[in-house]
Amino acid sequence: MMEFGRLPNPRAAQALVDYLKSQGIECHQTFLDDVVVLSVVSASDLSAAQAEFARFRQNPLDEKYLAASWESGTTSSHLDYGAPGLSLLSRFITGAGPLTLVIFALCVLVYAALNLGFGDQTFALLSFFGATGTFQASELWRVFTPTLLHFSLMHISFNLLWWWFLGGRIETRIGTKPLLILLLVAGTVxxxxxxxxxxxNFGGLSGVVYAVAGYSWLMGVRKPSAGISLPASYMGFMVLWMVLGFFDVLGLSMANAAHLGGLMVGLLQALWDSRKTR
Structure with missing residues (x-):
């Protein structure tokens, strides 16, 4: 059997399994710790199952899933996703892999340090070469660590939302390795x-966010079976935002070169990864 996805709630997993069976796709559930691992029996069904899994994650309350469960006789009148608070936490954790969650936590901790009396020390430790006046060439971490610095609540909220959503999808559906490459390359170059x-004097995860956005969009175009995508309208908005930043129309301090560089990194890696997996 071949795994095509994981869900945090057994009732939700059953709804998807019922629907896939109604489409002639035989699949099984395996309970592993706090998640349900979904697998198909036949390799020929893997791509179709992955694509439907992606649609289910976007809209788990679609009537077609409930209808399929009714027809199989295995449902109550609604999909029960458990207690709202626990369900939200469970979805947050299972919707991303360990790398996504570690970087998310690091950014939050660094932001807290910047705003809870340790701002000068934190910036001096993590900023790019020369931001605090003096530096040593041996402090190689400074090429990457500005990526962890955020200077406003809106800045970190915007970046972490996209990082968790897009980075999490890349890690859980393709693997940690491609996300790690995106993080390291788009977080340094x-x-x-x-x-x-x-x-x-700059900081933020924005360059990496543009990398995972470009990667998700192009992988969705070139390799839909990978299970990740980004609607063209969203990608268009992000490109427009970047272009406005270059022309200083918004009156905001934006790391425009980092945005453009990150986008190029994501597109180039998507070209490579989609070619390899075809």
């Missing part, structure tokens, strides 16, 4: 470009 454009 665009920082260097931003330094030469504006100097060392």
């Amino acid at each position: 665009p920082n260097i470009a931003q330094y030469f454009l504006t100097g060392p």
Whole structure:
């Protein structure tokens, strides 16, 4: 059997299994800790199951899933996803992999340190070379660590929402390795470009967010069976936001070179990964 997805709630998993069976796709559920692992019996059904899993994650209350469960005789009158608080936490954890969650937590901790009396020390430790006046060439972490710095609640909220949503999908559906490559490359190379454009005073996960956005969009176009995508309208909005930043129309301090560099990294990696997996 071949795994095509995991869900935090057995009742939700049963609804998807019932629907897939109604479509002629035989699949099984395996209970593992706090999640349900979903697998297909036949390799020929894997792509179709992955695609339907992606649709289910976007709209689990679609009437077609409930109808399929009714026809199989295995449902109550509604899909029960458990207690709202526990369900939300469970979805947050299972909707992302360990790398996604670790970076999410690090950004939150760094933001808290910046705003709870340790701002100067935290910035001095994590900022890019030269941001605090003096630096040593051996402090190589400074090429990456500005990625963890955020200077406003809106800044960190926007970045972490997209990181969890898109990065989490990449990690859970394709693997940790491609996300790690995106993080390391888009979290370093665009920082260097931003330094030469504006100097060392910058920070944020935005370059990586543009990388995972570009990667998700192009993988959805070139390899839909991978189970990740980003609607063209969303991608268009992010590109428009980046272009407006270059022309300083918004009156905001934006790391434009990091955004563009991150987007290029994501698109190039998607071209490579979609070619390899075809």
